[in-house]
Amino acid sequence: MRWPALLPLLPLVALTTHTIVNAALLRRPRTAATTTERVAVLLPLRDEAERVTPCLQALLGQSGVPHLEILVLDDGSADGTAEVVRAVAGDKVRLLSGAPPPAGWLGKPHACAQLASAAGDADVLVFVDADVVLAPGAIAGGVELLRSAGVQLLSPYPRIVGAGRLVQPLLQWSWLTFLPLRAMERSPRPSLAAAGGQWLVLDRAGYERAGGHAAVRDDVLEDIGLARAVKRAGGRIALADGSALAECLMYTSWRELRDGYSKSMWASFGSPAGAAAVVGLLVLLYVVPPVAAVVFLAAGAVGPAGWALAAYLLGVVGRVAAARATGGRAWPDALAQPVSILLFGALVVRSFALRRSGRLSWKGRPV
Known part of the structure; x- marks a missing residue:
């Protein structure tokens, strides 16, 4: 076969190889730290009565951390x-009653800021969402890895369960495929962050x-914004696979997933043109x-x-490589990669449409 016939495959060969290399280099917290x-541990809650119990029980069962305070x-x-x-x-x-967000603040950043202010003399802050259930040694493992990696912010991705088998795995797959993890850790560039x-x-x-x-008070993607703020201040960040120590039930139905993605996808790309370019490239590579x-x-x-x-x-x-590295389901889900990309593109379009019409909201608050 002539070399020109191989050229269309080269980008996919490079990306898949990058996924496999990243998966091999992926940091993981120890289970017995x-x-x-x-x-x-800081837990912000808004209308989470139906799902907070497993999260709380898991936090109360943490081991390996003798000096642990849980603030809700x-x-x-x-x-x-x-x-x-x-x-x-x-x-x-310690249960706190949150104040309404002042002008210029979104709800979650304000809730997290109040928790951090109340954290006393803690050396390490651990933010957890209500839909996350941690294994007994998760907090200790996360703190140990934060220190051994020499970073100021560690993001251990939990194993995602629940609705959205076609869409949710794209989260881990995307950064394993397109983000050079170790270069991201070394780079001072805020734009190279996740x-x-x-x-x-x-x-x-x-x-x-x-x-x-406060640095991300009006940021819909406050997690990525916080990682960038840490870099701007001269700190370092790292991603890790936390699937052995944490499970996250993000959405229980397609409607919840659709609304959750629609709330924030518009903020991931910077502009409609940028979103169109990214989705177009994904379609070209994985759907065509x-x-x-x-x-x-x-x-x-x-x-x-x-x-x-x-x-x-x-x-x-x-x-498959991304799923096996992050505790996801490889088969038969990986075979539906083209469908996943098309659904992702549809969610991006919906997010921009709702943003443009001013109809975006989350838990009763406008976004």
Whole structure:
């Protein structure tokens, strides 16, 4: 086969190879770690009565952290969230009543800022969402890895469960495929940053040098914004696979997933043109090949059909590598990579449409 015939495959070969290399280099917290540092676990809640119990029980069962304080903030819930916290945890956690966000602040950054201010003399701040359930040694493992990696912000991605098997795995796949993880750790560039707000581990001093959540007060993607703020302040960040120590039930239905993605996808790209470029590239790389394979085969062009099929399979291999590295389900989900990309594109379009019409909201608050 002539070299020109291989050229269309080279980008996919490079990307899939990058996924595999990143997966091999991916940091992971130890499951049997201990720490003597003072750690504050910070849990912001708004209308989480139905899902907070497993999260709280897991936090109360942490081991390897003798100096641990759990602070919970009820951010104006109307569903009895505070009562559930009291019933489950009693006086084992410190329950705060959140103030309404002032002008210029979004709800979650404001809730997190209040929690951090109340964290006393903690050396390490651990932010956790209500839909995350941590294994007993998760907090100690996260703190140990924060220190051994020499970073100020560590983002251990939990294993994602629940609705969205076609879309949710794209989160981990995207940064394993397109983000050079170790280069990101070394680079001072704020634009080269990623993080997931479900579970964040931060050095307290580094968090405060970055301006805390006040630095991202109006940021819809406050987790990524916080990672960039840490870099701007001279700190370092790292991603890790936390799937062995944490599980996250982000969405229980397609409607929840659709609304959750629509709330924030517009903020991921900078502009509609940028979003169109990214989605167009993904479609070209991962959707066109299987369609082309069918078209070529129907036309009797067996050679081109084989190369198009090879391109499709390279995308599948990348999804499998990402799933195996992050505790996800590889088969048969990876075979549906083209469908995943199309659904992702549709969610991006919906997010920009709602943003343009001013109809974006989340938990009763405008975005």
